[in-house]
Amino acid sequence: MMDNLYYRPLEVEDFETYLLLQEEALQNSPELFGSDYESYQAISKLNKEQLFEQFLDYPYNFLLACFNSSNIPIGMIGFSSKKDKTNLRHKGEIWGLYVKPDYRTKSIATNLIQHVVDSAKENLGTEQILLKVAVPNTKAYSLYLKLGFLVYGTEIRALKVDNQYVDEYLMIKLL
Numbered sequence: 001m002m003d004n005l006y007y008r009p010l011e012v013e014d015f016e017t018y019l020l021l022q023e024e025a026l027q028n029s030p031e032l033f034g035s036d037y038e039s040y041q042a043i044s045k046l047n048k049e050q051l052f053e054q055f056l057d058y059p060y061n062f063l064l065a066c067f068n069s070s071n072i073p074i075g076m077i078g079f080s081s082k083k084d085k086t087n088l089r090h091k092g093e094i095w096g097l098y099v100k101p102d103y104r105t106k107s108i109a110t111n112l113i114q115h116v117v118d119s120a121k122e123n124l125g126t127e128q129i130l131l132k133v134a135v136p137n138t139k140a141y142s143l144y145l146k147l148g149f150l151v152y153g154t155e156i157r158a159l160k161v162d163n164q165y166v167d168e169y170l171m172i173k174l175l
């Protein structure tokens with residue numbers, strides 16, 4: 001099952017398979033992400049496609065996916081930067097990290113993060129990468145720590161899921 005995995009930025013023709021993975025991620029892990037399944041479902045398909053198309057601008061704004069041997073995306077991560085803002089160009093942000101349950105603990109998330117960090121550094125000269133992670137998400141938090149991200153703050157009550165507040169750590173990796 002783990003044979004022939006490969007990584008590449010999503011392209012316009014990946015929209016349908018991306019949508020399935022995105023909806024699965026939001027449905028499985030609402031407390032782990034900033035957006036939620038119901039809000040995402042309320043967006044029209046055309047608007048979802050337009051949102052997706054904003055991330056077809058490699059190496060500035062993109063979704064990097066890991067594909068299996070059937071060419072299905074089984075994990076992904078988003079990267080955003082502000083290429084037009086001189087005073088923000090030194091920073092990048094990662095978000096939306098998700099790996100399908102059957103493929104976890106095989107270093108796919110580690111590889112996705114590493115590819116994004118390398119791309120940002122080499123292609124854009126990015127100096128620091130930021131992310132947010134829900135405090136209860138210990139698995140993702142320890143993964144980020146292991147990869148050299150440090151906590152620089154905590155946003156209390158960052159999310160409200162099923163009437164429960166969730167705090168988020170703000171993390172940074174200096175490149």
Ligand SMILES: CC(C)(COP(=O)(O)OP(=O)(O)OC[C@H]1O[C@@H](n2cnc3c(N)ncnc32)[C@H](O)[C@@H]1OP(=O)(O)O)[C@@H](O)C(=O)NCCC(=O)NCCS
Binds near residue numbers: 103105106137139146
């Ligand atoms: C968090 C998440 C992305 C991790 O994905 P993953 O591909 O399993 O991550 P990795 O395999 O790279 O690393 C995860 C752990 O597995 C371990 N691991 C890696 N390869 C392994 C292997 N071959 N055998 C056993 N363990 C392994 C890693 O060391 C790491 O362990 P740690 O807890 O000590 O850090 C995944 O669990 C997920 O999608 N969760 C739901 C969404 C989510 O939380 N997203 C993050 C939002 S901020």
